[in-house]
Amino acid sequence: xxxxxxxxxxxxxxxxxxxxxxxxxxxxxxxxxxxxxxxxxxxxxxxxxxxxxxxxxx
Numbered sequence: 001x002x003x004x005x006x007x008x009x010x011x012x013x014x015x016x017x018x019x020x021x022x023x024x025x026x027x028x029x030x031x032x033x034x035x036x037x038x039x040x041x042x043x044x045x046x047x048x049x050x051x052x053x054x055x056x057x058x
Contacts, residue, residue, distance in 0.1 A: 014046070021045045 025038025041048070 017045060018042050 019042075022039055022042035025041050026035045029035035029038050
């Protein structure tokens with residue numbers, strides 16, 4: 001049967017990042033829908049990070 005684990009330590013870091021981002025965005029939400037948008041942003045925060053880094057590098 002072998003080892004079926006496909007996870008890695010980067011998966012754990014991503015999950016912790018999503019949790020932290022969700023707390024950050026939702027805590028600043030002023031309404032329910034802003035909280036929903038904040039949660040969606042928390043799921044895609046790496047895309048924002050890469051975009052800003054690439055923009056900075058020019």
